[in-house]
Every structure is written in structure tokens, then in C-alpha cells.
Amino acid sequence: MVDLNTVSPKDPAKRYYLALGLEGSANKLGVGIIKHPFLPETGAAAKDNSHDCHVEILANIRDTYVTPPGEGFLPRDTARHHRNWCVRLIKRALLEAGVRDACAELDVICFTRGPGMGAPLHSVALVARTCSLMWQVPLVGVNHCVGHIEMGREITKAKNPVVLYVSGGNTQVIAYSDHRYRIFGETLDVAVGNCLDRFARTLKIPNAPSPGYNIEQLASQCKNKETLVELPYTVKGMDLSMSGILAYIDSLAKDLFRGNKANKVLFDKKTGNTKVTVEDLCYSLQENLFAMLVEITERAMAHVNADQVLIVGGVGSNARLQEMMALMCHDRARGRVHATDERFCIDNGVMIAQAGLLQYRMGNYVKDLSETVVTQKFRTDEVYVSWRN
Amino acid sequence: MSEEITGQVRTYVTDNIPITLISQGAEAVVYTTPIHPYLPIDDSTKGEKYIIKYRPHKRYRHPSIDQALTKHRTVGEARLLSKLSQIEGLQVPKLIACDVYNGCLWLEFLGQDLPQGAGFSNLKNFLWMHAANDPYSNVVRETLLKVGHQIGLLHWNNYTHGDLTSSNIVLVRSQIVDGWEPHLIDFGLGSVSSMVEDKGVDLYVLERAIMSTHSEFADKYNAWIIEGFSNVYKLQGKAGQKKLDELLKRFAEVRMRGRKRTMIG
Numbered sequence: 001m002v003d004l005n006t007v008s009p010k011d012p013a014k015r016y017y018l019a020l021g022l023e024g025s026a027n028k029l030g031v032g033i034i035k036h037p038f039l040p041e042t043g044a045a046a047k048d049n050s051h052d053c054h055v056e057i058l059a060n061i062r063d064t065y066v067t068p069p070g071e072g073f074l075p076r077d078t079a080r081h082h083r084n085w086c087v088r089l090i091k092r093a094l095l096e097a098g099v100r101d102a103c104a105e106l107d108v109i110c111f112t113r114g115p116g117m118g119a120p121l122h123s124v125a126l127v128a129r130t131c132s133l134m135w136q137v138p139l140v141g142v143n144h145c146v147g148h149i150e151m152g153r154e155i156t157k158a159k160n161p162v163v164l165y166v167s168g169g170n171t172q173v174i175a176y177s178d179h180r181y182r183i184f185g186e187t188l189d190v191a192v193g194n195c196l197d198r199f200a201r202t203l204k205i206p207n208a209p210s211p212g213y214n215i216e217q218l219a220s221q222c223k224n225k226e227t228l229v230e231l232p233y234t235v236k237g238m239d240l241s242m243s244g245i246l247a248y249i250d251s252l253a254k255d256l257f258r259g260n261k262a263n264k265v266l267f268d269k270k271t272g273n274t275k276v277t278v279e280d281l282c283y284s285l286q287e288n289l290f291a292m293l294v295e296i297t298e299r300a301m302a303h304v305n306a307d308q309v310l311i312v313g314g315v316g317s318n319a320r321l322q323e324m325m326a327l328m329c330h331d332r333a334r335g336r337v338h339a340t341d342e343r344f345c346i347d348n349g350v351m352i353a354q355a356g357l358l359q360y361r362m363g364n365y366v367k368d369l370s371e372t373v374v375t376q377k378f379r380t381d382e383v384y385v386s387w388r389n
Numbered sequence: 390m391s392e393e394i395t396g397q398v399r400t401y402v403t404d405n406i407p408i409t410l411i412s413q414g415a416e417a418v419v420y421t422t423p424i425h426p427y428l429p430i431d432d433s434t435k436g437e438k439y440i441i442k443y444r445p446h447k448r449y450r451h452p453s454i455d456q457a458l459t460k461h462r463t464v465g466e467a468r469l470l471s472k473l474s475q476i477e478g479l480q481v482p483k484l485i486a487c488d489v490y491n492g493c494l495w496l497e498f499l500g501q502d503l504p505q506g507a508g509f510s511n512l513k514n515f516l517w518m519h520a521a522n523d524p525y526s527n528v529v530r531e532t533l534l535k536v537g538h539q540i541g542l543l544h545w546n547n548y549t550h551g552d553l554t555s556s557n558i559v560l561v562r563s564q565i566v567d568g569w570e571p572h573l574i575d576f577g578l579g580s581v582s583s584m585v586e587d588k589g590v591d592l593y594v595l596e597r598a599i600m601s602t603h604s605e606f607a608d609k610y611n612a613w614i615i616e617g618f619s620n621v622y623k624l625q626g627k628a629g630q631k632k633l634d635e636l637l638k639r640f641a642e643v644r645m646r647g648r649k650r651t652m653i654g
Binding site: 182188226227228230233235236237238239287288291294295298299301302303324325327328331 | 393413414415416447448449450451453454457458551552553578590594601646
């Protein structure tokens with residue numbers, strides 16, 4: 001039994017909670033404002049309703065720091081971008097949400113405490129502290145991964161799914177048990193999004209709207225879907241490894257651009273014609289990586305006997321990954337796959353507000369500013385999930 | 390789903406071979422059958438059971454990845470099992486027949502039901518059964534030392550398992566003394582490898598499996614397994630000790646990396 005109403009709203013007459021979420025752990029700066037109605041079904045008599053808070057999204061703004069093709073984002077420049085835009089975005093979000101007097105109306109300010117890049121995290125946390133002191137509103141530090149999970153659960157209403165969290169910095173298969181989101185399998189080296197991003201850098205394709213999206217588009221233009229370029233398939237039990245795949249396909253792409261005829265995978269031995277295009281490489285890379293992801297998710301499902309999967313994180317907006325996962329779920333247990341679109345998949349402020357507000361409603365908020373120090377290392381299973389049974 | 394797959398298997402093995410589903414993993418389905426593929430049925434083989442392990446086609450992945458993986462894994466497992474059965478002291482199921490293109494293996498049946506209705510005799514159920522009354526009893530210790538011994542033999546001969554969990558270790562009641570003989574099963578992700586990294590990952594996977602299912606007693610259980618494991622290496626003298634130190638060092642590294650890796654995103 002979980003009572004989500006332990007803390008009453010700031011103005012009890014209003015019968016709702018209002019939370020501001022600030023996200024800036026990587027190159028996206030997100031500000032979101034959400035409203036939870038004060039419901040009797042989430043109160044003391046409720047069983048486990050944290051996936052169904054009747055959330056109302058009042059504002060969800062994001063600004064992405066986009067680098068030129070062939071370049072990644074550096075922490076220093078990303079932090080500068082966040083510092084430049086944070087205040088403007090908050091002002092716009094408050095305006096959009098119709099919050100005139102933040103001081104009186106906001107119940108809580110939530111910010112990302114980690115994991116992520118240090119400098120961008122610091123600059124956003126600084127803004128959060130300032131707003132908190134200025135408006136006298138309590139603060140909640142949120143684990144980024146838990147934010148993704150809670151947002152996905154609220155949007156899809158999936159009660160207890162196996163979670164596949166795939167983004168630029170994380171690749172984890174997570175299942176909930178006993179107040180923790182436990183990591184069943186994860187990458188042993190680079191994340192799947194990072195692998196795609198870095199390959200996009202090698203191909204020198206644009207970073208806007210996102211490198212992964214552009215790879216997806218190229219892959220869908222692949223003309224020869226029957227034959228794949230053979231890539232290493234590196235599932236290690238419940239975990240996977242992707243650095244080898246990246247290094248190999250990078251070398252293929254470089255040989256392709258250089259016209260290295262000695263490479264028999266790319267060029268015909270006799271005629272010297274190219275057998276493989278950039279689109280083929282993108283298609284093969286996606287098929288290979290996603291097959292690995294679906295396989296470890298299936299392992300976790302078999303292990304915990306689940307029939308639902310929730311995909312979260314930036315890579316989760318990839319249609320091909322969602323399609324493959326849906327096929328697997330159907331074949332496995334006539335189960336369902338839950339996924340969200342780019343508004344909620346890709347890092348945003350709303351997800352931080354959602355997880356943060358749940359935490360706040362359980363009475364767990366920052367009592368002293370020393371607790372707001374951000375951390376680059378913050379494992380998903382370090383968070384005590386008090387809002388679930 | 391299992392009906393569809395069972396249908397697939399039925400058409401493949403024909404009606405002459407009755408099959409009973411016993412487990413459906415992520416990658417393969419396992420059936421028992423009373424029929425031996427090439428021995429005549431007579432009184433001595435009556436009542437025997439055999440395992441058919443079938444890797445079904447996965448619709449979600451590209452056909453060429455699927456075919457390559459099915460073949461690669463079935464062939465790998467068959468080859469590995471035949472080699473492992475030649476190692477003295479190592480206990481694995483005997484390979485009877487295989488059809489790699491259809492992803493089918495025919496194996497010896499191992500294990501039995503545990504007393505008091507505790508389920509099939511794999512290590513997981515065995516530990517659960519003992520967790521209820523005496524988690525640190527002598528029989529648990531003996532068994533876990535033997536488990537470590539089996540893994541030690543496997544690694545010492547430069548093989549790795551790839552998916553070492555407590556349900557992939559089956560216990561068979563010993564013929565000679567009162568106790569259990571652990572057998573390693575499911576070499577679907579196994580390989581020949583002399584790399585300490587692979588062996589370290591193997592140990593780490595097992596440690597985590599024990600921690601997630603028997604968290605209260607995991608420390609001691611894991612210590613016993615490692616003790617049994619180390620004994621195999623120590624018996625090999627100086628060279629063994631050297632390899633053991635290297636391996637355990639890497640094991641610690643894998644554990645650190647697995648649990649505390651920095652993540653960004």
C-alpha cells in the first residue's frame with residue numbers, strides 16, 4: 001500500500017500539485033511543468049497507482065545544443081548553451097503553463113542530479129537552487145534514468161513492465177523488484193545511442209534533429225534489405241558489448257569513402273564495383289544492434305515472467321526498434337510493447353518533474369542545499385522507489 | 390506462442406516422436422521424449438527420457454541474422470558439448486544427435502525432482518529448498534564447492550559458459566556418496582576462450598544470479614563457489630596459482646565496472 005498524498009498541496013484549497021522539472025544532463029535542455037490532481041484513489045486506500053497520476057502536461061519545452069556534422073558535443077560548450085538558455089526557457093514555460101506567480105503556485109522544483117555530464121548538470125542545478133531560494137519552493141534531485149521510467153509508465157499506463165532504457169549514454173534492461181529498479185542487463189562499454197551517434201559522425205551526416213534519427217532515415221532508404229553486411233553479434237549473457245561493432249563498421253565506412261578496393265566486403269573482387277552503400281551500412285548496423293537489444297530484453301522477460309515491455313530513452317523513438325520489440329512481445333507471451341514518441345522519449349523536463357513530484361509526494365525532498373550536489377555517477381538501482389509497492 | 394512453436398517442432402520431428410514441453414527460455418524451447426534417435430527400443434532403454442532442445446525461428450530479427458545465429462549457436466553448443474564430455478571430471482549432458490540447420494539438439498536427460506515438492510533439481514530450487522530451514526548446512530556447502538569445482542575445470546581447460554546462472558546448473562543425486570553432483574547445462578553462449586575477461590564475466594554473471602535470487606545468503610554462497618573454483622587452479626601448482634590470481638583480479642575489475650560504470654545520457 002502506497003499513500004501518494006502524504007504531503008498536501010501548497011494551497012490545500014486548490015486540490016492539485018504543480019511541479020517544475022529541469023533537465024540538462026546531456027545536450028538537451030528541457031523545462032517542463034506538470035500538474036497532478038489531488039485524488040482520493042492515490043491516497044491511503046490506494047494500492048499502487050504511481051503509474052496513473054492523471055498527469056496534465058502544462059508545458060514541455062526543449063532546446064537542443066546541435067553541433068556541426070562530424071562533431072560531438074563537448075561538456076564545456078554544452079554547459080554554456082544551457083546557461084544561455086535556461087532562464088529564457090523557464091520564463092517561456094511558466095508563461096505557456098499560465099503560472100503567473102511561481103512563488104505561490106509551484107509546489108516543487110525538480111532537477112536532474114545525475115547521471116550525466118558534469119558541467120551541464122552543474123549549470124542546470126545552479127538555476128534550480130536559485131529558483132528554489134528565490135521563490136521559497138522545495139527542491140527534489142532526480143535520477144535521470146528513473147525520470148525516463150516514470151514518464152514512460154505514466155504515459156503508457158504500463159503497470160509493471162520490463163524496461164529497456166536506450167539512449168546516448170545508457171543501455172539498460174531494468175525490472176522493478178522490492179522498491180528498486182534493478183538492472184538485469186546493460187552495455188559493458190558504449191551505449192547504443194553513442195554507437196549510432198559516433199557512426200553518424202564518421203559518416204558526417206547532420207546532427208539535427210538527432211544523429212540517430214538521420215541514421216534511421218538512411219536505413220529505411222536501403223535498397224538491398226535481403227543481404228546484410230555481417231557485423232559482430234556480441235551478446236554476453238544478459239549484457240552486451242558494442243565497441244567492437246562500432247570499430248568494425250567505422251573501418252568499413254572509412255574504407256568505403258577512401259575507395260580501398262582491397263576490402264572484399266565492400267568491393268567486388270573481380271570488377272572492383274562497390275557492393276555496399278552507406279544506406280546498407282546503416283541498415284545492417286540497426287538490424288544488428290536492435291536484434292541484440294531485443295534478445296537481452298527477451299531474456300529478462302523470461303527471467304521475471306513479464307509480458308510487457310516499455311521502451312524509454314532517445315533511441316526508443318526509433319520505429320524499427322519498436323516494431324521488432326512488438327514482434328518479440330507478441331510471439332513470446334501475446335504481450336504488448338509500450339513506447340512513447342519523441343516528446344517523452346528524448347530527454348525532457350516533464351519526465352524529471354514526474355519522477356520528482358512522485359518523490360516529493362512521498363515526503364522525500366531536499367532539506368539542505370548540500371544534498372543538491374550533482375553527480376556524474378548515479379546508478380538506477382541506487383534510488384529507493386518509495387512510491388511503488 | 391508455445392503452441393505455434395510446438396507445432397513447428399511436431400512437424401519437424403514427425404508424429405513418431407512424442408514430445409513434452411518442459412521449459413521455454415528466451416532462446417530455446419526444451420522438450421522431453423522417450424525416444425532415442427538411433428538405439429532400438431528394448432527393455433533396457435524403456436522408461437529413459439531424452440532432451441530435445443529446439444531453437445525456434447525469431448521473427449523479429451533479420452532472416453540472415455536469425456539463420457546465422459541459429460546455426461552458429463547450435464553448432465557451437467554441439468561441438469562444445471562433445472569436447473567438454475572428454476574432460477575428466479567435468480560433468481555435462483551427453484550429446485546424442487544434432488541438426489544444426491534446423492536448430493535442434495538431442496541430449497541426455499539430467500536431474501530429477503527434489504524432495505518435498507521443491508521442484509526440479511537445479512541449483513536455484515535446491516538453494517531455495519535449503520534456505521527455508523538451514524541455509525548454511527553441510528550439504529549446501531559441499532554442493533557449492535562442487536559447483537565451483539565444475540566451473541574451475543571448465544575455465545582451466547579454457548572454455549567459458551557465457552550464461553552461468555543458478556538455473557543452468559542441474560544437480561544429480563550422487564551414486565557413490567550421499568550428496569549431489571552438479572552438472573553444467575545450456576552451453577548456447579559457451580565458447581573456447583583463454584581470455585581472462587570472458588572467464589571473469591562468467592563468474593560475475595553467476596555471482597549476480599545468486600545475489601538476485603538468494604540475496605540474504607549470497608556472500609557465503611559465492612565465497613564457497615570461489616573456494617571450489619580456486620581449488621582446481623591451486624592443484625595445478627605454481628602456474629595454476631598465477632593464472633588464478635590473474636583471473637580473480639579481472640573478476641574484481643569486471644564487478645567494479647559492471648556496478649559502478651559512469652553513465653551519461
